Amino acid sequence: MINPYSNRKYIIGGIFIAFALIFVFRLFYLQIIDSSYKFSADNNSQRRITKYPARGVIYDRNGKILVFNEAAFDLMVIPQQTKLFDTVDLCHILEIEKNEFTKKFKDAKLYSTYRPSVIVSQISSKTYAILQEKLFKFPGFFVQGRTLRKYPQPIASHILGYVGEVDPKIVAENAYYKQGDYIGISGIERTYEKFLRGQKGVSIFMVDVHNKIMGSFAEGKFDTAAVIGTDIKTTIDANLQLYGEKLMSHKKGSIVAIDPSTGEILMVVSSPSYDPGLLVGRIRSTNYVNLLKDTLKPLFNRAIMASYPPGSTFKLVMALIGQQEGVLNANTRYPCSKGYAPLGGHPKCHPHASPLDLSNAIGHSCNSYFSYVFKSVIENKKYHNTYVAFEAWRNLALSFCIGKKTGSDFSYELRGNIPSIKYYDKIFGKRKWKASTVISLGIGQAEMGITPLQSANVVAIIANRGWYYIPHIVKSIGSNTNDTTLARFKIKNYTLITDTNIFLNVIRGMSDAVESGTAAALKIEGISFCAKTGTAENPHGKDHSVFVAFAPTNNPRIAISVLVENAGYGATWAGPIASLIMEKYLTGKIKRADLEKHIMETNLIGD
Amino acid sequence: MKRKINIFKSTDWLIVCLYIILVILGWINIYAAVYNEQYSSIFDFSQRYGKQLVWIGAAFIIALTIFLFDSNFFSFFTWPIYGVMLFFLISVLIFGKETNGQRAWFELGSFRLQPSEFMKFATNLALAKFLSSYNFKIKNIRSLFFIGLIIFLPCGLILLQNDTGSSLVYLAFVFLLYREGLTPYVLFFALMTIILFLIAMLVDKLLIIQILLILAPIVFFLLNTKIKIVGIGIGIFTVAVALFYGINAVFAYKYSTYYVFFAALFLSAIIILIIANKKRIAFASMIMIFLVSSVTFTFAVNYIFTDVLEKHQQDRINELLGITSDPLGTGYNVNQSKIAIGSGGFAGKGFLQGTQTKFNFVPEQSTDFIFCTVGEERGFIGTVVVISLFTIMLLRLIFLAERQRSVFSRIYGYGVASILFFHIVVNIGMTIGLAPVIGIPLPFFSYGGSSLWSFTILLFIFIRLDSNRFESLA
Incomplete structure (x- = not known):
């Protein structure tokens, strides 16, 4: 059989031979001519030791340390490099059970026979000293230096957050992290992880068969130095934070205090809290599970993640919006007959003189008055209809960061809520509702929700007569005071209220509340301040006690929001706590020792 | 009885010997690559060399079984075989187990099978069948279209499994097509493209x-x-x-x-x-x-x-061409591989004495990078021997293919040579930094049941066809 293409077998065969020759030449070059691949230590093996840098130290606003590091040592193993060894001896040195060790060793082999695994983490320096001398007996084992978080005082756990082993999902996505690395999981540790973590380094050593380090590989050509984490200075006042946590002991709730002139958060208390030291090192996982199981939810940061009805605090915003919209002025008077008469006495109100002007209405926190204000805002003739007016009202409220994230540097900040037209259309039918249907929005109830942080920010806005800096917890990163990460905290933000005088009327009302109104019992000697009590209706139980204030009235230095869950009237619990904190912050001492003792010792949780 | 003796006599024992030598050399190197003092018995089935022994035993049985078939069986059942393999390729996309981002494996308990490996011989059969059909003309557009379909159907399905390496293997059929009359411009064009x-x-x-x-x-x-x-x-x-x-x-x-x-x-x-x-x-x-x-x-x-191209593919090409150099990152595999081979020198470090391939500095050392172990422990002598064995096998395959009277058998033989050639060139090329890192095994050498069995089937079908060369004219 004649095949016209039969000669092509030579071409194909030729190609096969050509490639074989190319490969042989290449191998000749690699294996015989080029000497760069034949380093002297041929029969040694490499060991890569990761150099973990210490995380950055976190300071309070006065340079007091909130969290620093202590040395710890992990015993590592590379199963493939181990030889037969005396398990009992090793367990004896490490002071652990043989079963536990065997199990860990098996896990390590399952994970990988040639990658290092942690066998015993966080060995004490005493054990480390003994182990170091005997390590030659255990080839394949070596010690890796680490650092652990340490807290001088058990405070500010929610602000600082905690550090833990990195999640496999993050390892898969981010090339920097390797299994077993630590990463910031919440709080500042998480938000500022990039700065705090520093940069890992690696040393590559040559190790002989007896586990002895013979020197660095290729004269350290491939080694990289570890870069220590950047220190962070927070805006927190450690003393105030400690004081706040003491006042809130045995109570559920939160305190947020802001320096209105800078937007710096002075303290964030979420109670009940936990000792941040519980979530460090070997004890972390058991403690974490216990904290997670606790019905009082100590891991939950109420200050930024819990949304409460703003209650009568919102009346302040209502007063500002009313004036802005031109339907309210300082002399506007509305009647009150133990409630809002047009709707048969609902919402209800407590007994007081009637009718009241704006400042007295704030001072006495009149529900009827602000229902009238809300109605006039929503039925404002200057708008085409109710819904346009509602949208205008909503936008004004949103400009106070109510129902909108403040943009602070907390992870997991909650948005809160101001219901939208769409929401009510769904509930009542399209455009089948009006001002009186949703009247309780005027007094900060119904579906409205605000976090304690947002509430403190509203007070800061009023204290500043109309502007705010985004509340934040970090003052500076490292020695760089102009870090771009923090640039957004240096920009002044304004609300949609256009006239400063509008604020003055409200401030007068808040001042009245302290001088002669609902907060009259909370005066601080030598300091005039402005406040507003509140009671947030709680559909699940006893009402929450709410209190917002700023001090001093002129050139305010602190704006504060206190909420005590299920504690009733604002003036009873939240008020005294706020008052004591302001006194402490502004004067440095407490003159009302009895009040302080009473608050600290009262248990409102009930166990 | 008479027929069996004929088969025994007419079997090409040279290629069978080459096969056995390569499989044994492969096993020795797998043993060296994963050797660990703790598990010294070669029959330790928890270790890869133990398992590979089982795969090898099974492969021999498969090879013998192929000899029990009538040699016309493969020609007759080409299309059903091709169809069934395609069906498996589709099913693995649906029921397969996803590992390392690829959906290429069936998993039955601890047993895993990679259907794309077995698609190769089926595609080769299909091409042989189609090209050997009566009044087939390669210059016909319809024929070219059909050839394209036979090749790119499995190729596309394997791409869907995200197994780019295995799908590229189908490019190898260009040699087969060239031998059967495809215009030489194709080879020229391929060269120009590169x-x-x-x-x-x-x-x-x-x-x-x-x-x-x-x-x-x-x-x-x-x-x-x-x-x-x-x-x-x-x-x-x-x-x-x-x-x-x-x-x-x-x-x-x-x-x-x-x-x-x-x-x-x-x-x-x-x-x-x-x-x-x-x-x-x-x-x-x-x-x-x-x-x-x-x-x-x-x-x-x-x-x-x-x-x-995806990022990792760009990286591999950049690294190969020396545009970027990152010996601890994207270039890690190849760099470690070159260190291992280079450190072997002329005579190698000796059996089980390799250090670079021992502690897994070279990743995938028993599968895709098995050639490193040869280079490190056996030196230049070892690598030249292995390359020579492969080259002799390839040339022998051409020789055997050319002596077939059946067109089907000849085409199939060229297909076997083409596939083996592509695997060998890309695999060894990658370990010595001449080809980009494409994860395909070295025939008969690399650890793994699926690949060993598929190459065994691929090769032994041809040996069976060849042993029958005097009888069949189909």
């Missing part, structure tokens, strides 16, 4: 277009020696460049010089082609088409590289 790709990757695209523009008239002059026509061509091009440059400047478009040249080339190419056709100027059209397609190709390479 050269242009390398140039496009390494040289700035503006420089390429300029060099080609200078080369084109020179080549034309050498072929045609009409200086006047060269002048006219250059004139047309100069006017076109001026035109586009003017447009770019006047309308203040911010196109780079490259695009000006690109557009001018296309315009002048059309004009020159029209003139050349009318005046019947020899070579002009050919050179213009070649010029334009080369420029378009280099442009396409840039586009495909940045917009079609």
Whole structure:
């Protein structure tokens, strides 16, 4: 059989031979001519030791340390490099059970026979000293230096957050992290992880068969130095934070205090809290599970993640919006007959003189008055209809960061809520509702929700007569005071209220509340301040006690929001706590020792 | 009885021996690669060499079984076999177990099977069947279309499994097709593609277009020696460049010089082609088409590289071409592999004495990078022996294929050689830094049941066909 293409077998065969020759030449070059691949230590093996840098130290606003590091040592193993060894001896040195060790060793082999695994983490320096001398007996084992978080005082756990082993999902996505690395999981540790973590380094050593380090590989050509984490200075006042946590002991709730002139958060208390030291090192996982199981939810940061009805605090915003919209002025008077008469006495109100002007209405926190204000805002003739007016009202409220994230540097900040037209259309039918249907929005109830942080920010806005800096917890990163990460905290933000005088009327009302109104019992000697009590209706139980204030009235230095869950009237619990904190912050001492003792010792949780 | 004796006599024992030697050498190297003092028994089935022994035993049984079939069986049942394998490829996309981002494996308990491995011999059978069919003509467009379908159907399905390496293997059939009469331009074109790709990757695209523009008239002059026509061509091009440059400047478009040249080339190419056709100027059209397609190709390479290839694929190519160098990152595998092979020297470090391949500095050391162990422990002598064994096997396959009287058997034989050749070149090339890192196994050497069995089936079907060469004419 004649095949016209039969000669092509030579071409194909030729190609096969050509490639074989190319490969042989290449191998000749690699294996015989080029000497760069034949380093002297041929029969040694490499060991890569990761150099973990210490995380950055976190300071309070006065340079007091909130969290620093202590040395710890992990015993590592590379199963493939181990030889037969005396398990009992090793367990004896490490002071652990043989079963536990065997199990860990098996896990390590399952994970990988040639990658290092942690066998015993966080060995004490005493054990480390003994182990170091005997390590030659255990080839394949070596010690890796680490650092652990340490807290001088058990405070500010929610602000600082905690550090833990990195999640496999993050390892898969981010090339920097390797299994077993630590990463910031919440709080500042998480938000500022990039700065705090520093940069890992690696040393590559040559190790002989007896586990002895013979020197660095290729004269350290491939080694990289570890870069220590950047220190962070927070805006927190450690003393105030400690004081706040003491006042809130045995109570559920939160305190947020802001320096209105800078937007710096002075303290964030979420109670009940936990000792941040519980979530460090070997004890972390058991403690974490216990904290997670606790019905009082100590891991939950109420200050930024819990949304409460703003209650009568919102009346302040209502007063500002009313004036802005031109339907309210300082002399506007509305009647009150133990409630809002047009709707048969609902919402209800407590007994007081009637009718009241704006400042007295704030001072006495009149529900009827602000229902009238809300109605006039929503039925404002200057708008085409109710819904346009509602949208205008909503936008004004949103400009106070109510129902909108403040943009602070907390992870997991909650948005809160101001219901939208769409929401009510769904509930009542399209455009089948009006001002009186949703009247309780005027007094900060119904579906409205605000976090304690947002509430403190509203007070800061009023204290500043109309502007705010985004509340934040970090003052500076490292020695760089102009870090771009923090640039957004240096920009002044304004609300949609256009006239400063509008604020003055409200401030007068808040001042009245302290001088002669609902907060009259909370005066601080030598300091005039402005406040507003509140009671947030709680559909699940006893009402929450709410209190917002700023001090001093002129050139305010602190704006504060206190909420005590299920504690009733604002003036009873939240008020005294706020008052004591302001006194402490502004004067440095407490003159009302009895009040302080009473608050600290009262248990409102009930166990 | 008579028939069996015939088979025994007519079997090509040289290729069977080569097969057995390669499998045994492979096993020894797997043993060395994963050797660990704790597990010293070679029958320890918790270790890879223990398991590989089982795979090898099974492979021998498979090889024997193939001999029990009538040699016409494979030709008769080609299409059902091809269909069933395709079905498995589709099912693995649905029921397969996803590992390392690939959905290429069936998992039954601790047993895993990779259907794409077995698709190779089925595709080879299908091609042999189709190309050997009566009145088949390779120049027929319909035939080419059908060949494309047979090859790219499995190829596409394997791409869907995200197993780019295994799908590239199907490119190897170009050798088979070439042997059966496909125009030699295909090989030439493939070579040009590779050269242009390398140039496009390494040289700035503006420089390429300029060099080609200078080369084109020179080549034309050498072929045609009409200086006047060269002048006219250059004139047309100069006017076109001026035109586009003017447009770019006047309308203040911010196109780079490259695009000006690109557009001018296309315009002048059309004009020159029209003139050349009318005046019947020899070579002009050919050179213009070649010029334009080369420029378009280099442009396409840039586009495909940045917009079609994934990051890790770009990295591997960049690393191979020395554009970037990151010995601890993307280049880690190849760098470690070269260190291992290079440290072997002339005679190697000796059996079980390799350190670089021992502590897994070389990843995948028992599968894709098994050649490193040969290089490190057996040195230059070892690598040359292995390459020689493979080359002898490939040449022997050509020889055997050519002696077939059955066209089906001949084509199948070339298919076997093509597939083995592609695997060997890419796999060894990757370990010595001559090919990008494409995860395909070294035939008969690499650890793994699926690949060993599939290569065994692939090869032994041909040995069976060959043993029957005097009887069959089908």
